[in-house]
Amino acid sequence: MEDIQVIINSFPYLLKGTLVTLELTLFSLIIGFVMGVIISFGQLYGNKLVQFIFLIYERVFRSIPLLVILFLIFYGLPAIGIRLDPLIASILGLGLRSSAYQSQILRGAILSIPKGQLDAAYSIGMNKIQTFFYIIFPQAIRIALSGWTNEAAVVLKDTSLAYALGVVELLRQGTYIISVTNRPLIVYLICGVIYFILTFSISRGLGKIEKKLAIPGYETRSV
Amino acid sequence: MKKEKDSILKVEDLHKSYNETEILKGITLEVKKGETKVIIGPSGTGKSTLLMCINRLVEPDSGRIYLEGEEILSSKNIHKIRQKIGFVFQHFNLFDHLTVLDNVKIGLTKVKKIEKSQATEIALKELERVGLKDKSELYPAQLSGGQKQRVAIARTLAMNPKLILFDEPTSALDPELIGEVLNVMIDLAKSGMTMVCVTHEMGFARAVADEIIFMENGVIVEKGPPESMFKNPQKDRTKEFLNKLSQLYGKEENT
Numbered sequence A: 001m002e003d004i005q006v007i008i009n010s011f012p013y014l015l016k017g018t019l020v021t022l023e024l025t026l027f028s029l030i031i032g033f034v035m036g037v038i039i040s041f042g043q044l045y046g047n048k049l050v051q052f053i054f055l056i057y058e059r060v061f062r063s064i065p066l067l068v069i070l071f072l073i074f075y076g077l078p079a080i081g082i083r084l085d086p087l088i089a090s091i092l093g094l095g096l097r098s099s100a101y102q103s104q105i106l107r108g109a110i111l112s113i114p115k116g117q118l119d120a121a122y123s124i125g126m127n128k129i130q131t132f133f134y135i136i137f138p139q140a141i142r143i144a145l146s147g148w149t150n151e152a153a154v155v156l157k158d159t160s161l162a163y164a165l166g167v168v169e170l171l172r173q174g175t176y177i178i179s180v181t182n183r184p185l186i187v188y189l190i191c192g193v194i195y196f197i198l199t200f201s202i203s204r205g206l207g208k209i210e211k212k213l214a215i216p217g218y219e220t221r222s223v
Numbered sequence B: 001m002k003k004e005k006d007s008i009l010k011v012e013d014l015h016k017s018y019n020e021t022e023i024l025k026g027i028t029l030e031v032k033k034g035e036t037k038v039i040i041g042p043s044g045t046g047k048s049t050l051l052m053c054i055n056r057l058v059e060p061d062s063g064r065i066y067l068e069g070e071e072i073l074s075s076k077n078i079h080k081i082r083q084k085i086g087f088v089f090q091h092f093n094l095f096d097h098l099t100v101l102d103n104v105k106i107g108l109t110k111v112k113k114i115e116k117s118q119a120t121e122i123a124l125k126e127l128e129r130v131g132l133k134d135k136s137e138l139y140p141a142q143l144s145g146g147q148k149q150r151v152a153i154a155r156t157l158a159m160n161p162k163l164i165l166f167d168e169p170t171s172a173l174d175p176e177l178i179g180e181v182l183n184v185m186i187d188l189a190k191s192g193m194t195m196v197c198v199t200h201e202m203g204f205a206r207a208v209a210d211e212i213i214f215m216e217n218g219v220i221v222e223k224g225p226p227e228s229m230f231k232n233p234q235k236d237r238t239k240e241f242l243n244k245l246s247q248l249y250g251k252e253e254n255t
Helices: A002-045 A048-063 A066-080 A086-111 A115-123 A128-165 A170-181 A184-213 B002-006 B047-054 B078-082 B100-111 B116-129 B145-158 B175-190 B202-208 B226-231 B236-249
Strands: B007-018 B021-032 B036-040 B062-067 B085-088 B163-167 B195-198 B211-216 B219-224
Touching: A002 A048, A002 A086, A002 A128, A002 A170, A002 A184, A048 A086, A066 A086, A066 A128, A086 A128, A115 A128, A115 B078, A115 B085, A115 B145, A128 A170, A128 A184, A128 B100, A170 A184, B007 B047, B021 B047, B021 B219, B036 B047, B036 B202, B047 B163, B047 B195, B085 B145, B100 B116, B100 B145, B116 B145, B145 B163, B145 B175, B175 B195, B175 B202, B202 B226, B202 B236, B211 B226, B211 B236, B219 B226, B219 B236, B226 B236
Parallel strands: B036 B195, B036 B211, B085 B163, B163 B195
Antiparallel strands: B007 B021, B007 B062, B211 B219
16 A cells, blocks of 8 residues: 555656656757768768768767766766756767767668669759659658667667766656655666656657558568 | 751760779760660670660760760760650669659659649650559559559650660560560650660560660670661671570561
8 A cells, every 4th residue: 555655656756757758868869860860971972081080980979888978978078178967968978879870770771772763863864962852861761760769769768877967867756756765666666667658659659650651562571 | 967967866985994894895876866776785795884874874984975966974964964865774763652653753843843733644644655544553562563664664754855775674574574565665666766775675676676786895796777687697796696595585576
């Protein structure tokens, strides 16, 4: 009975934390997407120098643990005079790391469009920009969507690392409640359930969109 | 002067190398309005490269190409010129995300900036020409190979090109689907379309070709009207190759 009371009492706080978690997720994904587009374009269409710079960027952010990235931004940058709010630092860290992954999802999707279709587009007189917007992009976005769904789920779960910078997101709210109620099992379980529901909803929602956008004649291919 | 006027395509001394390998070693040919030329030759001879060079999907190293007297290799706006040169690919290369109708329409609306309803009208007319008007709402993945290639031909025709290049249009098709594509091509040739076809369909060549060009190792070995090419080719190599073709496909009668 006591457990139910704990759940009811802690719910408003957890909900508040959930909102912060969603905020972290949304803005990190947006930064990741914008940067990801820039990086994938640089890698695909840039000159050698641009390609090289973005390659280094992408490799670095894919190879360093997120927690290290967050600590570097939050605790490291003040040493050179850049002091960021914990929330901003978290969004930046999550976003930059996500951009490295999103760039590769996009790059792979763009490269997977058969070259023959580009030849066909050029052969009817399209220029590079028209070919990109009318032929490559509409197909690449469909291909990228499944990878992107996965990335969104990863970012959502990794927002819990913002805990380490003191951002009061879902997990930290949970920890506050535990320090008062001393009921780690039930509170962490609720946190887990909330993360599960959020992740599941994202996958479901984006999966629905994916299905809706599927090109007729190709649906049967999905296994 | 009359000759100049009639000439649709003129290729002069075209060279192209990939790395160290020279693919085209000086190709010269001329296609006049309404003519159908068939290019044959062993694979790896540069036939496809030649076609791709003509609309500059591949940039040649040297030589000159004239479309209706206008030099196009030095032209800045290649996109404008490509609208006038149709290209039909071996693997159809339809846009998978668009319906049959939109595949044919997209060049009209996005490149030629023709108004939508008018573009639909033109597209449907061309689809009717290739016998696929009733499939206009389907997607490429829902079509057979032969139907795909006919859509690709309609897509090319919709742009109202001066000349169409066919790069082995039936090589990727099942034998029983080849006929429907060839029939469309024969109708086109008979309607006065100017065509350059890389194909080994000798029945097609007999029926409509004005000239057969035999290419090997980057040069034109021999060319001539179908009758003389089939009956008494001048070069041994041509004879050998044509014999191989007829062994493979059987001697074909005039269509």
